[in-house]
Amino acid sequence: MELNCVLGRGPLALKNLKRVSQPEESKLLRPHFVKHLSLHHLLFLSLSDTGMRLLRSASEQSKPVLHSLKPRLHPALHLSPFLRPFSADPGPGPELSRQPNDDPIVAQALGLLQAPENSWNAAELSRLLFPSPPPTPAHFSKIALGLGASDKALKFLEFVQSNSPRDDAPVFVSHTFQSVVKLASREPSWEKALLELYKMSRQRDIRLTVNASTLLVSFFGRAGMVDEAVSAFEDVDRNARDGELYELYVGMLFRHGRFEGALKVLDEMLDPGSRFAASNIPGKIFFSALLRRLQGEGGSDADEIVGFFLKLIELGVFPDSVTLSKIIKNLCRNGEIGRAWDLVLRVIQSGGPVEAAPFNVILVELGKRLDFKRMNELMIKMKEINIPPDIVTLGILINHLCKSRRVDDALEVFERICTKQEEGLSCKPDTVIYNCLIDGLCKDGCKPNVITYNCLIDGYCKCCEIDKARQLFDQMSEEGVQPNVVTVNILVDGMCKFGRVGHAVEFLKEMKVRGLSPNVRTYTSLIKAFCNVNNFEKAMELFGEMSRSGCSPDSVAYYTLISGLCNAGRMDDASSVATELKAAGFSLDVVCYNNLIGGFCRKNKLEEAYEMLKEMESSGVKPDTVTYNCLLSYFGKTGNLTTANKLMRQMIEKGLVPTVVSYGALIHGYCLKNNIPPNTVIYNILIECLCRNDKVDGACSLMDDMMEKGVRPNTTTFNALFKGLRQMNWLKKAFEMMDRMNEHACKPDYVTMEILTEWLSAVGEVGKLKNFVQGYEVSACTA
């Protein structure tokens, strides 16, 4: 389950967290929950004491999980000891300090080899290195590498070559040599050293390992010793060559313009006998090398590159959409639109996969050249060859229509996207499209005013793009549109909700200097934010400041403070603010009363809760379901079933409909009274009944509830839910439940399959069903 279910999202998270009791904390600490912490949660958690306590103990309990979160954590948490990197004592080389050698043979050998080279204990070394059965070749490369310097490793190589029994010698020598090369490549005069080592390997008939060859190809390539690189590549048996070697080698050949050589490698890789022939590896290697060359690495000669490209296509090796787009973009950048267009056509003609992306690149280029005629032709062509436009294609179209003052046509395209969306088809208008349209409409003669900007800024805030909102704020001033207090409020509130209370306060200060004074709404946003971070001193202070600065609090301002205090359990403060509220001539509404009653109940102050209830009724505010639920929860939790039942009857008599929460409270009570922990069967009964009465929403939240309480759902639970969801046709929720079922390794039975098969095939979602079933095959294997 997601942490969201427990904590709520964003600002709500902290509010809920404040209520978390000690035993519940431990539940939250399970790595599972920590894994789901979003940046948002982390920010909010790190703002309060409870949050920091949670995070700190989480970091002690679930090291690996938090390790992966490291870059996102609050700075204070970086001090946590286990987050420190491996000790950085200066070892023999980076390889070793990263990967301490705990292999006894390697350690002992290195111990023996520490003696000066002329006094190595040859007998003991031989006993260690050449027993029967012998150590692995990898031991030899590790030992040589552990020596830290190429000259030392070379002496060791000589030792191995002259002492190793005849049969094993070549392999051991090769692996030792590989490490000598590696060490030499890190030393200052590597060019000369590697060349000499390579010559030596040929003289002494040392066969190159793939790793040695890869290193040599890479470094010779870097030093411009192309012929040596070619020969180091060819020294390795073709069946032993791996993807990495090919990739480096091909890249090197292209960089040095060796197209002939590259073609030879291509033939080799595509040979039916090669293990790469049927894979996408040759395509990946060659296209990315071509692309790098096209991007100017080693100078670019489009003819030869395009020629090679066409050759690949002829052979049935195709680039993926992203690579093709990049290639097209590069050709366009060099003014070769015609060539780019031909290339796309050739891929299509040869049966390669082509999506909208490469077309979009060409469309953008044509647009830059104002070549609308060819843009049109291209779009017609796309339709002809059945390539559906994606959101980007439509964005380009709308943008150009707007720019050519054809805003009405642009709006028509927009309409079409929206209605297609309703028909359940692919794409939905995105920010870019809205931006283009807004821009078009603005330039169409109606200038944006402060309200237009406010709407946009608010929009950005509401989707958490505070930085964009701030940019727009700066932009409006530049365009000569003066922000007003509403603009300030939108931004202050946006920053607060994003957890940047400090920024909000700072921003407000700046605005005061500019002559924009805060009003009740500004203060209310800030008060709420401070309540959310448990800073009630500041919240109260702001409340006072507001009155003193001549802007008197309204009822919402009072409600905000009261709700914050209630959630924090500060009921005395909450009560006195409520008294002030009444003194100021306002009255409490039902939500506010519920806040207070709930707060008193959580603090076990039943008398005060009843006082509130009495006051509420006498002032003509009718208790609602939530009011009753607050009380029911209290009696449920304290096991007072008689009163709970009485209350339940009363609420029904008053015409109120009990909810999942009400029943939950009663069940809580029954279980407590009889010492029965709630179990799967009880939940199943309830879930099934709720679904049968079309209260599927309630059933789903009961499911959340059981997960929260650590009661495992079983197949019956899911079956009941799927039945309910099918009745409502809530596909998305059903997919969610299918995932959950998978996660819980809860096996579907014939009932599950019957419901899902019938439903999902009716709505054309057989793919999801297939995935669902596959999930079980996989988990069955791993289990």
Place this chain on the structure above:
DNA sequence: GTAGGGTTAG
């Protein structure tokens, strides 16, 4: 005429 703040119960 169009924009901004508090929503409670398990």
